[in-house]
Amino acid sequence: MDFEMTNRQKQIRLAAREFAEGELAGIGQECEIKEDFPRDLIKKAAQLGFIGVFIKKENGGLGLGFLEHATILEEFWRVDPGLGQVFSSLTFGSEELQFFGSEEQKKKYLPSLVKGERIMGFAITEPEAGSDTASAVTSAVKEGEEYVINGNKVMITNGTVADYLLVYCLTYPEQTSRSKRHSILLVETDRPGYRADRIHRKMGIRASDTANIYFNNVRAPKENLIGIEGNGFSQLMKFFDHSRSYVAAHGVGLAQGAMEQAINYVKKRKQFGKAIASFQVTQFKLAEMATLIETARSLVHKACWNLDRGNVDSQLSAMAKWWACNVAVRVVDEALQLHGGYGYLDDYPIERFYRAAKILELYEGTKEIDKMMIGRKILGVT
Amino acid sequence: MNIIVCVKRIPKTAEADILIEKDGKDIKRDHLVFALNDWDGYAVREAVLLKEKFEGEVTVITIGPEESKEVLTRCLAMGADRAVRIEGPSSSDGHLIARILAQAIKGQSFDLILTGVQAEDDGWGQVGVALAQILGLPHASIVTHIEIERDKAKVRRELEGGIEELLEVKLPAVLTIQTGINEPKYVSLSAILDAEDKETKEVGMEEIGFSSKGPLDATIDQVSFPPTGKMAEILKGSPEEVVGQLTEIIKKKKG
Numbered sequence: 001m002d003f004e005m006t007n008r009q010k011q012i013r014l015a016a017r018e019f020a021e022g023e024l025a026g027i028g029q030e031c032e033i034k035e036d037f038p039r040d041l042i043k044k045a046a047q048l049g050f051i052g053v054f055i056k057k058e059n060g061g062l063g064l065g066f067l068e069h070a071t072i073l074e075e076f077w078r079v080d081p082g083l084g085q086v087f088s089s090l091t092f093g094s095e096e097l098q099f100f101g102s103e104e105q106k107k108k109y110l111p112s113l114v115k116g117e118r119i120m121g122f123a124i125t126e127p128e129a130g131s132d133t134a135s136a137v138t139s140a141v142k143e144g145e146e147y148v149i150n151g152n153k154v155m156i157t158n159g160t161v162a163d164y165l166l167v168y169c170l171t172y173p174e175q176t177s178r179s180k181r182h183s184i185l186l187v188e189t190d191r192p193g194y195r196a197d198r199i200h201r202k203m204g205i206r207a208s209d210t211a212n213i214y215f216n217n218v219r220a221p222k223e224n225l226i227g228i229e230g231n232g233f234s235q236l237m238k239f240f241d242h243s244r245s246y247v248a249a250h251g252v253g254l255a256q257g258a259m260e261q262a263i264n265y266v267k268k269r270k271q272f273g274k275a276i277a278s279f280q281v282t283q284f285k286l287a288e289m290a291t292l293i294e295t296a297r298s299l300v301h302k303a304c305w306n307l308d309r310g311n312v313d314s315q316l317s318a319m320a321k322w323w324a325c326n327v328a329v330r331v332v333d334e335a336l337q338l339h340g341g342y343g344y345l346d347d348y349p350i351e352r353f354y355r356a357a358k359i360l361e362l363y364e365g366t367k368e369i370d371k372m373m374i375g376r377k378i379l380g381v382t
Numbered sequence: 383m384n385i386i387v388c389v390k391r392i393p394k395t396a397e398a399d400i401l402i403e404k405d406g407k408d409i410k411r412d413h414l415v416f417a418l419n420d421w422d423g424y425a426v427r428e429a430v431l432l433k434e435k436f437e438g439e440v441t442v443i444t445i446g447p448e449e450s451k452e453v454l455t456r457c458l459a460m461g462a463d464r465a466v467r468i469e470g471p472s473s474s475d476g477h478l479i480a481r482i483l484a485q486a487i488k489g490q491s492f493d494l495i496l497t498g499v500q501a502e503d504d505g506w507g508q509v510g511v512a513l514a515q516i517l518g519l520p521h522a523s524i525v526t527h528i529e530i531e532r533d534k535a536k537v538r539r540e541l542e543g544g545i546e547e548l549l550e551v552k553l554p555a556v557l558t559i560q561t562g563i564n565e566p567k568y569v570s571l572s573a574i575l576d577a578e579d580k581e582t583k584e585v586g587m588e589e590i591g592f593s594s595k596g597p598l599d600a601t602i603d604q605v606s607f608p609p610t611g612k613m614a615e616i617l618k619g620s621p622e623e624v625v626g627q628l629t630e631i632i633k634k635k636k637g
Binding site for chain 1: 399417451452455456459568569570571572574575577578
């Protein structure tokens with residue numbers, strides 16, 4: 001066993017940290033207020049190689065692993081969750097293309113993501129199909145050489161800014177097995193009949209675009225099918241097994257950033273004649289935070305390490321996702337608590353981190369879904 | 383143009399809490415983050431910029447433990463071509479360090495040796511100048527600008543009170559580099575990957591032919607915090623009174 005990151009991974013972490021501190025820290029609050037992010041920042045990050053590092057070399061990426069991807073995102077989230085989410089979601093769904101796309105599709109769509117020229121997303125959630133993805137009713141009906149897509153999806157990341165989306169569609173409604181009814185199609189967002197309405201005033205991560213999207217007889221060529229028809233559900237599950245590992249890293253980054261803010265604060269803040277860091281109650285809080293973060297990071301590393309060796313372990317990814325995101329919520333709560341009333345004002349970034357944290361227990365599988373997966377695996381039930 | 387840059391791995395102390403070890407001979411290092419000395423980072427970047435202009439090779443050298451490889455990889459990712467780690471003593475004696483470096487550098491072909499002005503941790507600022515002396519080379523310290531003209535370097539060096547000195551130094555020479563001489567650049571991930579293909583040589587003191595420490599080598603007996611003096615005058619009273627006192631002070635200082 002070896003718990004040490006490689007020299008390469010340490011260098012990547014350092015490079016990501018320097019970029020995040022240099023480029024994200026100064027604009028995080030403004031991006032949150034404006035609900036936007038600067039496009040040239042994407043280009044800059046792409047030139048330095050931070051986008052889609054897990055994308056294989058032959059498709060324009062660096063061919064690194066999910067551990068490196070997770071490490072970069074941890075560093076970005078540590079500095080600013082909203083912009084961290086922007087960077088995380090630029091390639092959201094590209095894993096699916098890499099796993100199930102044809103060589104032609106990979107060549108066509110992946111390189112421009114890595115270069116920061118294109119943005120993608122994955123449209124899954126519907127008004128009546130949240131955790132229950134198998135209930136999605138957005139339909140894709142084959143007409144000759146095309147699919148005709150109708151329906152609407154909600155809370156879709158990058159809905160108004162993506163150049164193309166993977167869309168989870170119902171293609172075999174008559175299938176008795178609920179897990180054999182869906183297919184995944186790639187839809188360019190400039191196709192007629194596509195509409196996206198931006199959702200404003202989310203609780204947090206406002207720099208990241210979220211939209212309700214509508215498909216009104218949107219036509220996509222049959223070449224845009226990703227993987228196998230009717231195999232959408234199992235393809236989606238494999239995607240989640242991977243995405244949960246780095247979304248878990250979002251949690252580690254947010255928690256780490258929140259704890260560091262708390263540490264800085266308690267060293268300076270004086271009450272009863274001394275810095276509040278000198279009180280044992282403060283030290284206990286920090287001890288708990290640091291330990292929680294350490295366990296979360298270790299679990300994320302283990303989950304990613306396995307994925308990078310081709311060991312897809314749904315339970316481990318779900319554990320990492322649930323635990324790290326739960327740690328984020330708990331740590332940021334204590335970190336704000338240590339700021340006292342000042343933490344409730346936007347003078348300090350901790351309130352932004354606090355608002356951002358909750359999404360981590362909701363998206364990419366609610367914590368209940370994560371636990372359900374873990375529990376079922378333990379008991380051997382489906 | 384072949385350039386040698388001497389670098390050091392240091393604990394980042396600027397924003398950290400500094401504590402002293404029980405034996406009183408060093409600061410506690412367990413909780414500190416280690417990195418490339420800031421001044422050396424500027425020196426490496428300057429060497430890479432000169433290489434881009436005049437071609438040649440940039441070699442980085444450090445004396446330090448296994449962990450120092452991390453800063454060497456960093457330098458290679460910044461654009462250096464080769465790296466050398468000398469397994470040497472963890473001494474802060476600038477003269478001893480310079481002697482070891484001189485021994486390692488002697489006999490190699492180079493046009494320029496760059497060091498940082500000083501190290502962030504002990505801040506002695508001696509290595510560059512001592513190295514020049516031992517190698518019998520001209521030097522300039524606290525350099526803020528370099529222009530190469532054939533076999534000469536025209537350099538600007540920083541003096542007290544915002545004054546600059548212009549010097550012409552014959553090459554090969556040793557220059558100690560001041561922060562701000564260039565614009566730091568983010569390290570790209572592909573540069574980090576490329577760095578892995580570059581050579582990092584590891585040598586012991588015997589291999590470079592360095593014979594043991596000398597009788598004049600400095601050792602640290604004790605480190606301590608500076609005594610707390612009267613650092614600032616705190617004005618007391620109502621805002622109006624404080625403003626009054628402040629105005630008086632400024633008037634006096636103005637003379």
